[in-house]
Amino acid sequence: MSDSLDTIYDIIFAGGGASGCLVAGRLAKADPSLKILIVEQGEHTKDKPAHIQPARYFSHLAPTSKTVTFNVGKPSEHVGNRSIVIPSGRCLGGGSSVNFAMYTRAATTDYDDWESEFGNEGWSSKHLIPLLKKTETYQVKEGEATHGYTGPLKVSWGGTFTNVGEQFLDVAAKYDQERGTIDDINGLHECNEYGRWQKWINGETGTRSDVPHHFIYNQGENKNLHILTGQKVKRVIFEGIRAVGVEYVRDKTLDSQADQTVRTARASKLVVVSAGAFGSPTILERSGIGGARVLGEVGIDVKVDLPGVGQNYQDHNFVPAPYLASEDAETLDGIFRGDATAEEENLKLFAQGKGLIAHNGLDAGIKLRPTPHDLQELGPEFESRWRTFFANKVDKPVIWLGPFSCYIGDPSTAPIRKYYTIGYYTQYPVSRGSVHISSKDDPHAPHDFDPGFLTDPADVATLQWGYKKSRELARRMGVYRGEYLPGHPKFAARSPALCSDDAVGPVPIDTPDIQYTEEDEEVIETYNRNFVQTAWHSLGTCAMKPRGAGGVVDSRLNVYGVEGLKVADISIAPQNVGANTYSTALVIGEKAAVIIAEELGIADF
Ligand SMILES: Cc1cc2nc3c(=O)[nH]c(=O)nc-3n(C[C@H](O)[C@H](O)[C@H](O)COP(=O)(O)OP(=O)(O)OC[C@H]3O[C@@H](n4cnc5c(N)ncnc54)[C@H](O)[C@@H]3O)c2cc1C
Incomplete structure (x- = not known):
């Protein structure tokens, strides 16, 4: 070289x-x-x-x-x-x-669409699966048909399994029994089941793939x-x-x-x-x-x-909703803030390929599709999108939803403590944007860029559903100590949906779901519009x-x-x-x- x-x-x-x-x-x-x-x-x-070091991404x-x-x-x-x-x-x-x-793999129908709907011969999942396998060495489990074992990039669970991820999966299994959990959420055909999340991290060295x-x-x-x-x-x-x-x-x-x-x-x-x-x-x-x-x-x-x-x-339209976590929560917050003790402890572990530096704070999640009941909640704005795009392609999720063992955002803006975040993002937004040049000659001139986020009502309805779903899971987790209020909707003081930052612990699994009034729904819409951000995709x-x-x-x-x-x-x-x-x-x-x-x-x- x-x-x-x-x-x-x-x-x-x-x-x-x-x-x-x-x-x-x-x-x-x-x-x-x-x-x-x-x-x-x-x-x-x-x-x-x-x-x-994977955990340095922030x-x-x-x-x-x-x-x-x-x-x-x-x-x-x-x-x-x-x-x-x-x-x-x-x-x-x-x-x-x-x-x-x-580590997240697309649905096989995504690539099949590239061939059948856009006329790109040779780009269907049948053609691409061997190439997906070629890139990776799947360290998580031997002998899986859709994973590769000789590629340069290693895939593992990362250096630890945080209790935030563990609790999310426990809660999901009990609270959302309609969906269930699965061992490999990224085998290419799976959808609508909760699972532990793989990482582009070498399980032996703890380094980034x-x-x-x-x-x-x-x-x-x-x-x-x-x-x-x-x-x-x-x-x-x-x-x-x-x-x-x-x-x-x-x-x-x-x-x-x-x-x-x-x-x-x-x-x-x-x-x-x-x-x-x-x-x-x-x-x-x-x-x-x-x-x-x-x-x-x-x-x-x-x-x-x-x-x-x-x-x-x-892109994918992403909203990270932050929650206050108990002191025993295993999170990346200390590392993101550069806390000396967290650094010292985790650098020692990293030398053996383990610990939070060999990790990304993302241990679980779901590629979520709505149930018939959820579809009613998603409402008429989403109906045509569901019927024309999702209904017959059962491996296409409507949103991704999962826990981050950390505060997602600039750590210097939030009080020093432990957090977890439940993020949700729209998998196939209808809205489209554009990016063009603004100068003939200057390659450094800023782009003329319109992200186009949330211009279609179906995308707004999807995020509305995401917030409510994510909050029900979040407040049942053992580490839950309330909402971090600056990052949540501002419901009226009289609303039963009002967020709180002084919970002593989680609510029981069988607690009824929060009922949102029409006014609350508007508050959530405003929140999603004000907080939606890139998923970097x-x-x-x-x-x-x-x-x-x-x-x-x-x-x-x-x-x-x-x-x-x-x-x-x-x-x-x-x-x-x-x-x-x-x-x-x-x-x-x-x-x-x-x-x-x-x-x-x-x-x-
Ligand atoms: C912050 C962040 C977090 C992400 N997290 C995840 C994740 O956890 N999992 C996941 O699956 N995906 C994730 N992604 C997305 C994933 O990394 C991208 O989809 C992928 O890198 C895209 O690859 P690419 O080759 O198309 O573009 P890029 O990897 O972006 O490469 C383009 C390169 O071109 C260079 N370049 C651009 N313009 C010029 C120019 N005029 N002259 C010279 N060089 C130029 C850029 O500097 C860049 O190096 C993330 C992306 C980001 C940014």
């Missing part, structure tokens, strides 16, 4: 995140003579504790962080006139090096694998309609005074744009590939009129669909209208997946590597 610059490469990757590093690493290993360049705007992550979200980009959305009345800010990874490994390490350490940094001997960090790709360059390289400048987030001389790297075989859901569409637009209207507004000549570029933006902005349907790439990942240019990252997802998105970014990377290897004639890939 080398940082030096050759003049001409075989393949250039614009963006070195989860998918890009996986593709580059697979190709470099299969054919070490391939000259590969990755141009990444962020810094190296090699051997840095913040990227190796440090990347601190306001001063330079390992994520804070993508600032336009203010919207649908979210209490707030600007939703959506961080995305900005370092070698992208999201894989900063994420929460939550990121992409760079397992696909790139372990190929140090390969002098043809070049990594340029701290460099921002401005645009793809062409000869005629063929992509022949990229222009890049020094990254100004890392150094605001960085010289902005434009440099060029040339590719003889292929340029792969792999800069994620924000980076990829904006690189294409600066290269003249995008909607004529968008390009015209900033004065860029249209090379390919492709109106789908930057459209179809999706941006996707869809260079969708793999037919060109006439708003597609940007075909099923071989070729950008329409040009040659020698592919997109390979989560932005190609044509439709959302019912899961956290790392697993999908990885399988897109595996599939892209297979496609490129085939086209380059690399045998036995």
Whole structure:
């Protein structure tokens, strides 16, 4: 591996995140003579504790962080006139090096839809399951048919099993007997059962299963694998309609005074744009590939009129509701605050691959579907969405819901004590957003970004249901000591639903559910609109669909209208997946590597 610059490469990757590093690493290993360049705007992550120790994920979200980009959305009345800010990874490994390490696999029908509804041959679950298995070594249990046992990325329960997660599962089993619990919630076909949650963490070393350490940094001997960090790709360059390289400048987030001389790297075989859901569409637009209207507004000549570029933006709409926890709760709060005792104790355990640093605070959850009774509660706003999208696809969850053994938010803003959070997020929001460039030349200019959250009433109804469901589970858990009031709906003082911060313990399992009045329902809606945030799962902005349907790439990942240019990252997802998105970014990377290897004639890939 080398940082030096050759003049001409075989393949250039614009963006070195989860998918890009996986593709580059697979190709470099299969054919070490391939000259590969990755141009990444962020810094190296090699051997840095913040990227190796799983529990450090919150440090990347601190306001001063330079390992994520804070993508600032336009203010919207649908979210209490707030600007939703959506961080995305900005370092070698992208999201894989900063994420929460939550191992969640999509529903098989998600991928089947990619093939049957969007015409992408070769992308159904039948084709992708072998590739999902190829990436992982499943340390949780031997011999599971849908899991892999030889891949570079380890999957385990993490370094401990917190009592918060344990209690959540105990309560769920007793309180929600209609649903039940299951051993493996991520075998690909399961839905609507509670289960212990796996992690992208090596169960032996306790370290993060990121992409760079397992696909790139372990190929140090390969002098043809070049990594340029701290460099921002401005645009793809062409000869005629063929992509022949990229222009890049020094990254100004890392150094605001960085010289902005434009440099060029040339590719003889292929340029792969792999800069994620924000980076990829904006690189294409600066290269003249995008909607004529968008390009015209900033004065860029249209090379390919492709109106789908930057459209179809999706995330999962997440609300983390915080609860006060008893002193004996096992939580990550001390580590997030940098508490000396918590650090010392857990670093000792981490040396043996154990403890809370080898953990992400996420031990349980459910991919939840409504019962007939729940459907009544979800109301008419959700009815058509249920009927047309969910009813016949029984592996598609409506929301994810689960406990975090910590306060989810800036720890410096909450009193020092223990917390747990019950989070819930909409798995397939109807609402759509967009991300476009705001400047012709300046790659550092903020995006013109509309997250589009909660513009559809079905999405609002879903979160309404999520809050009520999550609160019933939360208040039955042994660690429950009340609601952390700043993070909950402000019900009227006379309402029986009023939140309390002085509970002495949980309510009995058979306590009747809280009854919410119409006024309470409005309070919950306002709360969800005011508190909804990203689940950090941006996707869809260079969708793999037919060109006439708003597609940007075909099923071989070729950008329409040009040659020698592919997109390979989560932005190609044509439709959302019912899961956290790392697993999908990885399988897109595996599939892209297979496609490129085939086209380059690399045998036995
Ligand atoms: C804070 C956070 C927590 C998350 N938690 C989880 C989780 O627990 N479980 C889960 O399954 N998923 C999680 N995810 C999502 C998952 O990590 C992403 O879906 C995945 O990383 C997407 O991969 P990608 O390759 O498409 O993009 P990324 O990994 O984002 O990579 C894109 C790369 O391109 C670079 N780039 C962008 N523009 C340019 C440019 N112009 N020039 C050069 N480089 C550029 C970026 O710096 C970045 O490194 C999380 C994501 C984040 C941000």
